[in-house]
Amino acid sequence: MKILLIYFSGTGNTKMITELYREAFENAEHEVTVTELPSTHERLVETLAESYDIIGIGYPIHAFNAPKLILKLCKLLPKLNAKRGKSKRVFIYKTSGEPVRMSDVSSLKMRKLLKKRGYTVTGEYQYVMPYNIIFRHSDKAAYKMWQTAKSLVPVDADEILRGAPHLPKNVILGGFLAWVLRIEHPGAKFNGKFFRANKDCVKCGLCVKACPADNIKIKPDGKVAFGGNCMMCMRCAFNCPKNAIDIGLFKSWKVNGKYSFDPPDDDSANGKHDNYCLSAYERYYAEAQRRIAQNAAEHGDGIDDIL
Ligand SMILES: Cc1cc2nc3c(=O)[nH]c(=O)nc-3n(C[C@H](O)[C@H](O)[C@H](O)COP(=O)(O)O)c2cc1C
Structure with a gap:
């Protein structure tokens, strides 16, 4: 087939x-x-x-x-x-x-x-x-x-x-x-406008290249600008090597850095989130x-x- x-x-x-x-x-x-x-x-x-x-x-x-x-x-x-x-x-x-x-x-x-x-x-x-x-x-x-x-x-x-x-x-x-939760679609565009590259940004341009919505530009003055077409996929903030992208209203929910998926070094539990949605x-x-x-x-x- x-x-x-x-x-x-x-x-x-x-x-x-x-x-x-x-x-x-x-x-x-x-x-x-x-x-x-x-x-x-x-x-x-x-x-x-x-x-x-x-x-x-x-x-x-x-x-x-x-x-x-x-x-x-x-x-x-x-x-x-x-x-x-x-x-x-x-x-x-x-x-x-x-x-x-x-x-x-x-x-x-x-x-x-x-x-x-x-x-x-x-x-x-x-x-x-x-x-x-x-x-x-x-x-x-x-x-x-x-x-x-x-x-x-x-x-x-x-x-x-x-x-x-x-x-x-x-x-x-x-x-x-x-249907109600599809508010996320326009919500992503709205929130995306509040994405910011913070002081740790080194203007490497990785986020610009990676963005699937072509929504990130480096302006002539060197500032990183986020447009109104974000789909909140998190590719930019997740992969930023300097962890320098703030994700608007969801700042405290950011996750940065690839997971290794290798066997973990230590067998300890994660503690804080162990019981999250456990059942x-x-x-x-x-x-x-x-x-x-x-x-x-x-x-x-x-x-x-x-x-
Ligand atoms: C904006 C956004 C909303 C999400 N909403 C949910 C959700 O409703 N339920 C859930 O289990 N995971 C949710 N996630 C987590 C992703 O679905 C999950 O990490 C997924 O495996 C990411 O896949 P990807 O690496 O292919 O993008 C959300 C992630 C993002 C970025």
């Missing part, structure tokens, strides 16, 4: 999951094309979508929603005529910092848009990855998230190839909640273990305790 993976990733988590999918599908001897938003040319999306058997769309959850450019992508996909048997299989994969059920509402709008265009969403998969805003997860937590995703994505890829449905349960008032994390890991073990049993493989 020919499989297209289209994704957006602000700070790399969704990109890492995309690479796991690529590997899993290629290992199963399918042809995979990976394309990252927003660099994908709009026309290209149209032609690409036409010629693939399965399309995977990946995004980081932003305020319990998909980023605006993911909705834009769904609107750009060519309409298929389902009545003439021209439907196409789509699966959604998303990353988030916490695994609360509310996250299931993030895809409602895009699923509606996709359905309208004749695409059938057969599966939706969420992977917990470390926060790029709010607080920094411990190295231990990030390592566990990554190890889990590495074992889980091949299981999910297997299910996607079989065409087995995997959709989240409905959340009461989910559509309404997601949701426990449920996520238990469900992941169950799926991985079930898949291994079905394939007759042994399984190490990954967690």
Whole structure:
């Protein structure tokens, strides 16, 4: 089969999951094309979508929603005529910092848009990855998230190839909640205007080059200017080598510096955030273990305790 993976990733988590999918599908001897938003040319999306058997769309959850450019992508996909048997299989994969059920509402709008265009969403998969805003997860937590995703994505890829449905349960008032929280889309533009490079900035220009919205400029007087097109993906502030970008009204939620995802040096807990959404994390890991073990049993493989 020919499989297209289209994704957006602000700070790399969704990109890492995309690479796991690529590997899993290629290992199963399918042809995979990976394309990252927003660099994908709009026309290209149209032609690409036409010629693939399965399309995977990946995004980081932003305020319990998909980023605006993911909705834009769904609107750009060519309409298929389902009545003439021209439907196409789509699966959604998303990353988030916490695994609360509310996250299931993030895809409602895009699923509606996709359905309208004749695409059938057969599966939706969420992977917990470390926060790029709010607080920094411990190295231990990030390592566990990554190890889990590495074992889980091949299981999910297997299910996607079989065409087995995997959709989240409905959340009461989910559509309404997601609609309210889409205030984040204009809110990101508004808050972005308050981003500042502080006195530690060395004008290296990395943020200018990295910004997916082309929203950061170095002015002739040497000052770094943030425009009105921010999508709050956090790429600039997260990757700033001098930790010199203040993120407007959410200043105290900034997370700076890549996660290592290597085995942590010391086995100590993170302390402060240990009990944060604890039952949701426990449920996520238990469900992941169950799926991985079930898949291994079905394939007759042994399984190490990954967690
Ligand atoms: C503006 C913004 C809003 C976010 N909102 C949520 C959220 O509602 N729920 C959640 O679990 N994580 C949330 N996150 C965390 C990201 O979804 C998470 O860290 C994700 O893995 C980042 O992926 P990326 O590195 O591909 O951008 C948010 C991050 C940002 C920047």
